[in-house]
Each structure stands twice: as C-alpha cells, then as structure tokens.
Amino acid sequence: MPLKRESFRYLLLKIITKNINAELNREKLQSALLNSILNLFGETGLVESKFKLLIFNKEKKFAVVKCAKNFINNFRAAVALITNLNNEEALIFIAKVSGTIKGIKKAVLSFQSFNKKNGSNQ
C-alpha cells in the first residue's frame, strides 16, 4: 500500500501591535505561538500541529507559518487566543491560507505592494 504523503497548509499571519514601534523578533513570535498551542491542545496537539515558522518580517510585521492540514482549525483557535507579544498588546490574524509555498509567496508579494500603496505598516 502506498504511503500517504503528509499535507500542510501555509499561513500568512499579520501582526498588529499597540505600539507601532514595538520591537518584535522571530523567537518571541515563535514562543507565543508554541505556548498558545501548548496551553490549548497540550503536548500531543503541539506534535500533531507540525508547526514551523518559515518567514518573519520585522519591518512589515508579517510571518509565514506551516502547519498540518488537519490541524488548521486548531491552529486558528490558538492564534486567536494570543493577546500579548513581547509584553505588548498585540493582535495576530490569518490573512491568507494556501496549500503551496508558491501560493503564499504570491500572497506575501501582493501584501507588500498593498502596504506600499497604502503607506502603512499595519
């Protein structure tokens, strides 16, 4: 019997902080996401999620993460329950979900051009 390949989802996360000049870093975001999954779904949930932070842009305040397809709804719930990043009030929301890395890169490019057009960092 052929082994079924694992499938993933790639998510574009947008980060909004209360203080526009707030210092954000990759490690803080990663630990916030990990802790949220861990609190809500436990260690087995964290393993099931196969979560990985792929891209993090400090200036534009967005990130691209990868998670297991079956875990997508749980991941959404975990992201929604994050209220703080680096002791700073923050909001993280999923702007785009894609099945391929190519698709999410396209979304990242359009997201960057949207930001340029609007002249905002949010």
Place this chain on the structure above:
Amino acid sequence: MRKYCDLHLKLENEKEIFEAAKLIKEMGFKVVGLTFQPTTSIIKIKEFKKFFQEFNIDLASRVDLKPKNKIELLSTLKKLRRKFEIISVECDSNKIAVIAARDRRVDLISFPLNFKAKFTHSIAHVLIGALEINLVDLIMPKTSRTVILNKFIHEAFIAKFNKVPIVISSGATNLFLIRAPREMAAISLLFKLEPLEALNSVSTIPLSIVERNRIKLNRFYIGEGIKIVE
C-alpha cells in the same frame, strides 16, 4: 460567497471606532453590530453608519440591556425597540432570562461570567431569539480559561439540543480584541459545534437577525406577512 458578521463590538472611543473600520474590512467582515448607549441620538448613529459605508461595511446599531427586574426590562424594551436594530439582554438572574427569552423584541440573550444565571433547558425551550456567546470572555479570561470553556460548552450543548440558534461574536472592547471571522468559527469548534454550525454562527444566523429586524423597522411593515404596498 459567505458574508461574515460580528454582532458585538463594544468600542467606546470614537477614534478607535474609526480605526476599527479599516481592520474589520481587512478581516473580511461585511456586517458589524456596534453597541451604542441607549441615549445616543439617531443622527449620531447615522453618522457612524455613513462612515462604515465608505469601507463597504454594513453597520447595525445595537443596544445592550442589563435590567435588574422585569419592569425595567419591559419599559426599556418599549422605549428602545424602534430605535435600535439589535437588542441584546445580559441576564443577571434566571427570572430575567426567562422573561427576556419569551419576549419577541429581544434578539439575543447572553449570560455573564458571574454565574448568577445559567442557560438551562427551560430557558432554551422558550427562547425566541438566539443565544449569544462573547469570545472576549475566553480571549481575555477573568477567571480560569477551563471554567469559561466549560461554561460555553455547556451553553452550546443546551442550545444545540433545543435547536436554539447560536451567535458567536467577539464582544471586543478594544481594537486588539477583534478577531477574524474564520478564527471566531475555529474557536467555536472548541465548544463542540460542527464546522458548518460554527461558520453559520458567524455568518448566516447573525445576518438573518439583522435582516429580519430591518424589515420590521421599515415604515411599510405592519405585522408578520403584512406590509403597506404603494
């Protein structure tokens, strides 16, 4: 395409409301309910509606009632029903909950975290409107998150058992507590709702409440199935 709706934004600061409009649009909402004070003038409400219209967002005016007794509830309902599109009652006691559930003028009932009142089968059985679950209680928990989650699971179970519609709203008191519609649906999956039920509770169910009330508030509306034809 599904139209998403968040019926409960409790933003008080005017500047924050204006900032929220942009964010709400980006998150993909089409309809939002904004809580106003009972004394707010209709002109002010229209101003906000016009502003949200610029972002292609349909704003529904809403008032939250927190009556102490039956008389207060009935008198405020009489005063405010024609002014606001959505009326929600926060039930502080089971007596209030039963009266609010039976009243056709009440669209949504919710139960605060003080546990003075509980959503029971007897209330669900007589409920004409819908049960509202505010996610802000879970996002910014005042007590243990497990206690709150347990409360919501219990409420969702009773509502499902009695076929009561459930409305999931953010209940955001500031900009950072607003959540995207898909995220709200994902959180409600934690209350043991089916995926389709979860999506309906942030889209079709709240939208139908707003549409139904707009028809009722129309000046051509007389009664159920009766309207003035020009």
